[in-house]
Amino acid sequence: MQPLTYAVEILPAPSRPILEQSSPSKAFIEANTIITTLDEVRHEHLIPVFVKDNEPLISQSDFIGATVDAITDVFRGEHILYPQVRVSHPIKGRIPEAKNKPASQLQDSEKTLYYERMIFAVEIPSIQATVGGNTLSLTIGGIKAYNLDNLYNRKGADEHFKVFIGFQNKVCTNMCVWTDGYMSDLRVKNLDQLHMAIYMMLRAYNQDNLLHRVECLPNYTLSEQQFALLLGRCRMYQHLPSPAKLTIPTLLFGDTQLGAVCKEYYRDESFCREANGSINLWRLYNLFTGANKSSYIDTFLDRSVNALQFVEQVRAGLDGHSTNWYLQ
Incomplete structure (x- = not known):
């Protein structure tokens, strides 16, 4: 049996949050997902709308942005990495001018795309713990799945999100998440409510609770x-x-x-x-x-x-x- 080691280490950090490039680690989720970037989600993916008034839902990129804003508010002075983003279930389309073209002849500019489901994780490597000889890093993230929302409604209806905070095992990028760091069905009506709910969860989170359970x-x-x-x-x-x-x-x-x-x-x-x-x-x-x-x-x-x-x-x-x- 390996000797047990358990300690939370706050590494030296600058005086303000810094978003750094994501570490080139293994994927934290695989399945049928593909890797993407926040810039690609923000600039290249369509945003679904509520059918009755054609108003947009909270976009996946805005969700990530609200979470990063909450993270930088709560964890000031820590090293914060860029989000790792993965998506699945593509919804493809085309512009009206290309409606009669065979799919094989479509130009990139004639295609439209968004992904029904998205998950992201933001690592804070300056907050670490060691359990069983493995280094764990504090990690925050969430899921936005448009299939959980009622798109046949009007703007102002509840939108659904999943948010978590836990630790990622750096040996294998496995996620360690416990109930008090997980909101499985966060329902909000606008981006301000979403930001506040994430902020309050991060402020209330007690990382020692999870670490005591696994140590x-x-x-x-x-x-x-x-x-x-x-x-x-x-x-x-x-x-x-x-x-x-x-x-x-x-x-x-x-x-x-x-x-x-x-x-x-x-x-x-x-x-x-x-x-x-x-x-x-x-x-x-x-x-x-x-x-x-x-x-x-x-x-x-x-x-x-x-x-x-x-x-x-x-x-x-x-x-x-x-x-x-x-x-x-």
Whole structure:
């Protein structure tokens, strides 16, 4: 078992916020997403409108901008990186003058595009912690998915956003998010309300709460037999009758993600099993958050939160504080 290290480090920073280039790290989410930039979203993507009055929704670029503004207000003097942005579900179109052209003959200037779903993350590398020998950086981000909004309404209707603050594991870019750093259904009517809601969440966030939850995980270990039982039960959970699930801790991970957990139990360079087949809960947690990177944008954050909930319940079962169905 690796020795436990846990410390929050505030690195020396300038007197005002600085937006720096994003670190060229691995993607924090993969699935069917593609990488883009804030400039591309702002200048090249269309903005959907409310059908009844043709007024625009809050754009994805304005959402990112409001979040960055809130971040620089709350974390003055810290190093703040440019947002990492990924999008999915493209909605393609064309200008009226090109309505009769074959798709293969369309010029770039004749095409229109926006993406239905967008996720972004802003890293603050000057605020770090170390858990289980891994460096974590404070990270803030959000999701804007136009499919959650009622586009057949008028301007002034609630628009839906998801916002989070947590830590990103720099070894693998896995996201560590807990419930008090996650607004799963933020509803606002305008950009000012959105900025204020994000600002208040950041001001209220207690980073020690999440870190206290994960710092003890390296101290708990599953044997190879316990891991096999756990993973088998996880696969069974998906097919249980609904009444049977009521007394069992919820698991939001499907067969694809569970298959990835099993694969990386043997192969992951940073979080695989020990030589005797055992695995500590910090490594198990990172196998789940690593597998979560194959989730689609609309399920990514919910599964991020669920990963820690699930591993904490396993820890409670090992402690004997509760009976855990996954280990029986």
